[in-house]
Amino acid sequence: MITISNLHKSFDKKNILNGVNLNIEKGSSSVIIGRSGTGKSVLIKCILGLIAPDEGSIEVGNNIIFNKGKFKSLNNIKVGMLFQGGALFDSLKIWQNVSFYHIQKGKNKKFCSNNAIHHLEKVGLDKSILNLYPSELSGGMQKRVALARAIALEPDIIFFDEPTTGLDPISADVINKLILTIVRDIGATSITITHDMTSARTISDKIHMLHEGKIIWEGDKNSIENTENKNVIQFINGSSDNKLN
Amino acid sequence: MLNIVGSIGSVIIFFFNETGKFFIFFVSVIKALIGKWYFKNIFKQSIFVGYFSLPVVALTSFFTGGALALQIYYGGNQFNSETIVSSIVALGITRELGPVLGGIVVAGRVSAAIAAEIGTMKVTEQIDALKTLSAEPISYLVVPRIISGIIMLPLLILFADIIGIMGGWFIGVQSLGFNGSVYMQNTINFLEISDVTSGLIKASVFGLLITLMGCYQGFNSKGGAQGVGRATTNAVVSSSVLILASNYLMTNLFFT
Numbered sequence: 001m002i003t004i005s006n007l008h009k010s011f012d013k014k015n016i017l018n019g020v021n022l023n024i025e026k027g028s029s030s031v032i033i034g035r036s037g038t039g040k041s042v043l044i045k046c047i048l049g050l051i052a053p054d055e056g057s058i059e060v061g062n063n064i065i066f067n068k069g070k071f072k073s074l075n076n077i078k079v080g081m082l083f084q085g086g087a088l089f090d091s092l093k094i095w096q097n098v099s100f101y102h103i104q105k106g107k108n109k110k111f112c113s114n115n116a117i118h119h120l121e122k123v124g125l126d127k128s129i130l131n132l133y134p135s136e137l138s139g140g141m142q143k144r145v146a147l148a149r150a151i152a153l154e155p156d157i158i159f160f161d162e163p164t165t166g167l168d169p170i171s172a173d174v175i176n177k178l179i180l181t182i183v184r185d186i187g188a189t190s191i192t193i194t195h196d197m198t199s200a201r202t203i204s205d206k207i208h209m210l211h212e213g214k215i216i217w218e219g220d221k222n223s224i225e226n227t228e229n230k231n232v233i234q235f236i237n238g239s240s241d242n243k244l245n
Numbered sequence: 246m247l248n249i250v251g252s253i254g255s256v257i258i259f260f261f262n263e264t265g266k267f268f269i270f271f272v273s274v275i276k277a278l279i280g281k282w283y284f285k286n287i288f289k290q291s292i293f294v295g296y297f298s299l300p301v302v303a304l305t306s307f308f309t310g311g312a313l314a315l316q317i318y319y320g321g322n323q324f325n326s327e328t329i330v331s332s333i334v335a336l337g338i339t340r341e342l343g344p345v346l347g348g349i350v351v352a353g354r355v356s357a358a359i360a361a362e363i364g365t366m367k368v369t370e371q372i373d374a375l376k377t378l379s380a381e382p383i384s385y386l387v388v389p390r391i392i393s394g395i396i397m398l399p400l401l402i403l404f405a406d407i408i409g410i411m412g413g414w415f416i417g418v419q420s421l422g423f424n425g426s427v428y429m430q431n432t433i434n435f436l437e438i439s440d441v442t443s444g445l446i447k448a449s450v451f452g453l454l455i456t457l458m459g460c461y462q463g464f465n466s467k468g469g470a471q472g473v474g475r476a477t478t479n480a481v482v483s484s485s486v487l488i489l490a491s492n493y494l495m496t497n498l499f500f501t
Binding site for chain 1: 366370371374376377379380
């Protein structure tokens with residue numbers, strides 16, 4: 001579904017992605033783990049076309065969307081994204097946020113409102129919040145609304161950027177389970193970036209470890225427990241002793 | 246010596262870098278202007294730029310007209326002052342003070358608000374979210390603000406012209422003892438359509454500059470709250486300076 005070859009990106013002479021190679025299968029749930037600042041968010045923003053890589057190629061479906069410095073549009077492939085902070089539009093009501101994609105496509109208010117109710121129910125929220133603004137909701141509720149917005153366009157591929165960051169353990173578990181259920185329901189390919197190992201173990205079919213701008217380890221959630229890669233072991237144990245590079 | 250050359254070089258590189266970035270932004274706005282228009286957003290922004298700026302523009306204009314009448318009366322020859330005060334107040338307000346002061350007041354209010362709103366959207370990834378939801382941010386955020394600026398500023402300034410002249414009339418009648426109807430008749434006799442239209446053309450250009458600088462600074466903000474604050478300051482400063490500079494150029498073009 002997604003093939004990334006030799007992807008490079010630097011900011012102000014600092015290499016962030018240093019030759020990333022990654023293959024994501026259709027319908028799978030992949031999780032990219034790694035320490036803060038290793039380029040996880042930059043990697044998915046490159047795939048989304050929000051940041052232009054310096055070098056390499058990105059192929060989504062059968063479309064080469066980035067090659068030789070040029071982006072091409074994702075022909076008929078719908079992509080959803082759950083941003084780290086939710087990125088809900090402050091000036092729009094909840095129903096307008098959730099149905100934003102359909103509003104842009106010119107669907108009428110009734111359709112958009114019903115669509116918002118349907119997707120809010122999927123993430124465990126009821127229609128009483130339809131006419132509220134994002135600032136009137138708690139952090140956990142905002143994340144769920146953002147999740148509802150990401151799935152409302154029925155995406156083929158869905159990205160989750162640190163979905164559990166800033167949430168208490170119970171809310172984080174709710175979000176993890178929602179991601180798991182929803183992704184299976186809509187049959188989308190999902191890519192999650194996180195440094196929350198509980199989340200990674202819950203939602204992943206395959207885990208990729210990004211370190212110093214490269215994928216240094218790949219495997220399923222069971223094999224990560226038996227890996228001998230020191231960087232991976234240190235990361236999953238959250239140990240700062242004998243700090244590796 | 247080497248440090249001085251290095252510093253000058255850095256300033257020159259910075260200048261060309263910023264100019265290039267602004268030019269790229271401006272070209273993308275021009276491209277978006279011939280694309281999809283979000284009419285609801287244009288209406289919302291027009292209310293914000295026009296309607297909500299009315300009180301501050303009216304107050305500025307009224308007091309400017311009044312002060313101008315006093316200055317002309319006490320500073321000049323008081324012989325035949327009823328004709329001179331009314332005509333100079335009308336000319337000064339419609340050609341220069343109405344558009345320039347109105348423009349600067351709106352720049353302080355609107356340009357800052359635009360930069361702050363778009364800057365916050367940028368640092369909270371809302372602009373990235375727009376892209377993932379198939380909405381082009383320049384078309385969705387910038388074009389409506391620019392169109393509303395170009396349309397609403399002349400309307401605001403037309404209103405400011407009337408209020409400014411009324412300010413001069415009020416002070417003339419209440420403080421200087423002029424005859425109200427003679428003052429108004431002198432104003433109408435002396436004022437030409439081109440005096441008003443030149444001011445309105447200037448206002449339209451100022452509307453473009455105010456909204457463009459607000460959007461540009463907002464789009465280029467980075468680094469959280471501090472970055473948004475910097476973008477807001479830069480938007481007000483750059484739009485105010487551009488208003489004064491473009492006013493000189495347009496005055497030179499229209500009246501020489």
